[in-house]
Amino acid sequence: MTRPRVLLAAAVAALALALLQLPASAATGPSAPAPVAPRAHDLDSVATAWRASAPATVVVGRSARGRAIVATRQGRADAPYVLLVLGQMHGSEPRGRAVVDQVRRLAPPAQVQVWTISTMNPDGAAAGSRTNARGVDLNRNFPRGWVYRWTRPWFYPGRAPASEPETRAVMAFLDRLRPGLVVSLHQAFNSIDVGSGKSVLWAARLAAALGLPQRSVPCGTGPCTGTLTQWFNAGHPGVAITVELPRTVTTSRALAYARGILRVGARLAG
Ligand SMILES: [Zn+2]
Known part of the structure; x- marks a missing residue:
């Protein structure tokens, strides 16, 4: 190689090295901002703005058979604290509704907006089945800790995380709403699920207000996987707790539970 060619090769190599060391934004031009993960504060601001303009009734999505999944708000749209009560995930557990x-x-x-979803599984409710119309246990279908494993047909977690329209509808709504407390009603273990360490304080408050014992509710025969509470607690600032009602809930008992849940919700405001 002649001397000029050696110099040219060295210059090209130096230029290539310099380009490699430049930050991506400089290499691709100033109009290409680097991706930045959204901050919790920004997400809260977006949620506050969404809630302030949201109607008091929202169709959050549709079931596999096309039935509407509906959320309704009580209280002011600009109330700063948010309680969500989910009446039913398993169609064979009717009393949360x-x-x-x-x-x-x-x-x-005061200062709390209360959102309620009577059922997130209207197809299961119509059929009286635990699962949705596609045979999926929605409380195994959330994408946190999801595994393709089941011990009974009624625990089938779906073919993939969040494969079900009901799961995706509730996820999108909770991401948008960002409630401080989610109370997810089930039957019939007659207890407050102590769940993760994040929920200890609120589980104790619910236990006291509802007169139900705290305990770790079993998920079939193994550890819980793909549950709503696992998913919500891992990725949101709020707390989600499973409340297992007794098998029989009279109307007067349902009223007492409702009052208890609202008393606990009031604690969101301090
Ligand atoms: Zn259940």
């Missing part, structure tokens, strides 16, 4: 019916008849706590 009776508790939601009673919540909707009561005044929300």
Whole structure:
């Protein structure tokens, strides 16, 4: 190689090295901003703005059979604290819906907006089945800790994380709403699930207000996987707790549970 060619090769190599060491934004031009993960504060601001303009009734999505999944708000749209009560995830567990019916008849706590979803599984409710119309246990279908494993057909987690329209609808709504407390009603273990360490304080408050014992509720025969509470607690500042009602809940008992849930919700405001 002649001397000029050696110099040219060295210059090209130096230029290539310099380009490699430049930050990506400089190499691709100033109009290409580097991706930045959204900060919790920004997400809260977006949620506050969304809530302030949201109607009091929102269709959050549709079931596999096309039935609407509906959320309704009580209280002011600009109330700073948010409680969500989910009446039913498993269609064979109907009494949480009776508790939601009673919540909707009561005044929300001061500074708290109370959102209720009577059922996120309207197909299962119509059929009286635990699973949705596609045979999926929605409380195994959330994308946190999801595994393709089940011990009974009614625990089938779906073919993939968040494969079900009901799961995706509730995820999108919770991401948008960012409630401080989610109470997810089930039957019939007659207890407050102590769940993760994040929920200890609120589980104790719910146990006291509802008169139900705290315990770790079993998920079939193994550890819980792909549950709503796992997903929400891992990725949101709020707390989600499973409340297992007894098998029998009279109307007066449903009213007492509704009052208890709202008393606990009032604690969001301090
Ligand atoms: Zn259940």
